[in-house]
Amino acid sequence: MKKNLAAIFFVLTGVLMASVDIQARTTLKDAFKKDFLVGAALNQAEFTDQNTNAVMLIKAQFNAISPENVLKWESIQPRRFGFNFGPADRYVAFGQKNGMFIVGHTLVWHNQTPDWVFQDDKGNRTVERKRYLVDRETLLQRMRYHIFKIVGRYKDKIGGWDVVNEALDDDGTLRQSKWEKIIGDDYILKAYQFAHEADPKAQLYYNDYSLENPAKRAGAIALIKKLQAAGIPIAGVGLQGHYKMDWPTPAALNETIKAFSKLGVKVMITELDMDILPPATHSQAAEVSMNVALRAELNPYTNGLPASVEQAEAQRYADLFKVFVANSNSITRVTFWGVTDADSWLNNWPVKGRMAYPLLFDRNCRPKPAFNAVIQDARPGK
Ligand code: GLA
Numbered sequence: 001m002k003k004n005l006a007a008i009f010f011v012l013t014g015v016l017m018a019s020v021d022i023q024a025r026t027t028l029k030d031a032f033k034k035d036f037l038v039g040a041a042l043n044q045a046e047f048t049d050q051n052t053n054a055v056m057l058i059k060a061q062f063n064a065i066s067p068e069n070v071l072k073w074e075s076i077q078p079r080r081f082g083f084n085f086g087p088a089d090r091y092v093a094f095g096q097k098n099g100m101f102i103v104g105h106t107l108v109w110h111n112q113t114p115d116w117v118f119q120d121d122k123g124n125r126t127v128e129r130k131r132y133l134v135d136r137e138t139l140l141q142r143m144r145y146h147i148f149k150i151v152g153r154y155k156d157k158i159g160g161w162d163v164v165n166e167a168l169d170d171d172g173t174l175r176q177s178k179w180e181k182i183i184g185d186d187y188i189l190k191a192y193q194f195a196h197e198a199d200p201k202a203q204l205y206y207n208d209y210s211l212e213n214p215a216k217r218a219g220a221i222a223l224i225k226k227l228q229a230a231g232i233p234i235a236g237v238g239l240q241g242h243y244k245m246d247w248p249t250p251a252a253l254n255e256t257i258k259a260f261s262k263l264g265v266k267v268m269i270t271e272l273d274m275d276i277l278p279p280a281t282h283s284q285a286a287e288v289s290m291n292v293a294l295r296a297e298l299n300p301y302t303n304g305l306p307a308s309v310e311q312a313e314a315q316r317y318a319d320l321f322k323v324f325v326a327n328s329n330s331i332t333r334v335t336f337w338g339v340t341d342a343d344s345w346l347n348n349w350p351v352k353g354r355m356a357y358p359l360l361f362d363r364n365c366r367p368k369p370a371f372n373a374v375i376q377d378a379r380p381g382k
Contacts, residue, residue: 025367028360029063031375035328037101039064039335041271043343044087047094053365054339064101066270066335067091068343071104072112077146080116085153092157103270103335104154104161106207107147108191110177111166111288117142118178139182144194151198160203162238162270163195164188168208170285172219188223192232207238207270209286212248212256224263236332238270242286245276245316253323261330269324271337273344273358274370276313277301280351290350299354313357314373321377340365 028038040062045051047065058065069075070087077083095102120134134142151161167188169175179187195204206224211217220237227234237260239253248256257267271286278300280292292298301309324331338344342363346356360371 026375028061028371028375032325032328032334035325036331037064037333037335038062039066039101039103039333040339041066041068041105041335041337042091042094042339043068044070044090046339046343047091049094054343057361057365058339059098062100062339064103064333064335065091065095066103066105066337068338069112071150072106072109073117073146074112074114076150078114080142083149088150088154092154096157101160101333102154102158103333104151104158104202105270106162106165107150107195108143108163108179108187109165110175110179118182133178133182136183139179140187140190143179143183143187143191147191147194148198151195151202155199156201158199158202160205160235161195162207163204164191165207166209167206167223168216168219170210170213170216172215172217172222174219189227189230189232192227192234196233203235204233205236205238205268205270206234207240209240209242209271210284211237211239211260212252213284217256217259221259221263224260224265228263234265236266236268238268240286240337241269241272241334242337243272243274243316243320244279244284245274245312247284250319250323253320254327257323257327257330261327266332267327267330268333268335269331270333270335272334273337273346274313274316275346276305276309276357277346277354288345288349292351294351294353298351301357302355305357310357310369314369317360317370318373318377321374325377336360341368 032038038061040058042058042065046054046058049055067088070091075084076088092102118134118139120138151158167175167177167180174180174185183190192204195202206220208216208220211220224234224237239256260267278298280298281290283290324334336359338359340361340363341357341359344356344358346358347354360368360374362368
């Protein structure tokens, strides 16, 4: 009998402790409410309320959202006069209903933009066959039309836009994209002018990866100075934050945030995730077109993450958040690229079909040690 009572007592205390733990657990948005917004990129199943577990998590944890795909050119204007506003409308409505800061991503990019945009009316495709490409004026008109249509539709609802995404190469020079080749260097300036005209109150951002590396950072600084000199009210720079366990160092991150902040613009971490899988390439670049064949040694954690790796990831996240919190005067938002490990693009990039573990919540929507590490870091001195 005594034994039974003791067992019941232990079970009850366990249940009680667990519920205290859950209740006492601060959420991300509360933990950092004095510092910056905490956001996540959402997929359709999330912003249409279908993935109910993830939706609960999103509502509890985040106060900013980004659209993973639905505002990209190929999704929203797949054909020349054919717009597909439905999913983007649902995304914006989700943010409004839940009182979240709504990010627009992205207006002008070299990826996920349909071929027709760059083709003349005969439908000839390649940049190499230059004479068949659309001319500068037509492409500028298409860009203006697209920006006015999209930014205009969500005026006063979308708070800030990644106007141009990834315009720079790793050495800091302008990427030779079709935008650049056909219009010329001033395509960037024009994109910002159009966006500003379309919604003068929206914040305008420049977004890119690897800005923690000195050469590319210098290119971005020069670009922002140029935009400022031309009178563009650029509000912020997005460091995408597709990070690895050994890159960037906290010192490089700190230096990068300070360098942009000195220009009078805010800094955002816009696509944060942690690639803990074995490197498939030598590159740090988050160029989405990379594709490496799957080999078993590139996919070591198909049965879950060993505790030691989970702890290392937690420590790494804590180290990064220390830098974010120390720079909270310059940082307005930290957004994760996905909600749970199941959502992440890193399950399919740069190798298709791996099990990746880059976010703070596991495949069952449970907080990982990295979540606790990040939250605990918010505490000291607060
Ligand atoms: C880039 C883009 C994002 C997304 C990620 C990975 O960083 O800015 O929209 O495509 O790659 O999916």
